[in-house]
Amino acid sequence: QVHLVESGGGLVQAGGSLRLSCTVSGSGFVFNVMGWYRQAPGKQRELVAGIIRGGRTNYADSVKGRFTISRDNAKNTVDLQMNSLKAEDTAVYYCNVDLISYGTFWGQGTQVTVSS
Numbered sequence: 068q069v070h071l072v073e074s075g076g077g078l079v080q081a082g083g084s085l086r087l088s089c090t091v092s093g094s095g096f097v098f099n100v101m102g103w104y105r106q107a108p109g110k111q112r113e114l115v116a117g118i119i120r121g122g123r124t125n126y127a128d129s130v131k132g133r134f135t136i137s138r139d140n141a142k143n144t145v146d147l148q149m150n151s152l153k154a155e156d157t158a159v160y161y162c163n164v165d166l167i168s169y170g171t172f173w174g175q176g177t178q179v180t181v182s183s
Contacts, residue, residue, distance in 0.1 A: 070093065071089055071092075071164065074088050080181070084149060087160055087162075091143040099167050101163070103162060115160070134150070157179060
């Protein structure tokens with residue numbers, strides 16, 4: 068059974084940093100795509116950053132140069148380092164993984180609040 072656990076959210080002042088981490092429990096699977104999404108109040112969920120199996124990354128234009136996604140295949144984790152945070156980054160952040168032959172899974176979400 069696949070289970071995602073997120074950590075690292077919280078309250079930070081504008082200009083500060085946070086690091087989100089997502090641990091995927093279970094074994095015997097192969098990651099296809101791993102990513103972070105976010106959903107602000109009244110808005111649709113959007114892709115923040117993704118990393119594919121080969122290591123290529125992509126980012127939303129709004130976070131390029133400020134956020135960095137990384138993964139550790141040995142630990143089954145995907146992290147999101149967020150620097151120079153802005154008030155508009157405030158949202159619930161969700162980890163998402165696509166596993167070959169297993170499907171797509173979501174974490175429970177972690178709140179990130181940036182005070183201006």
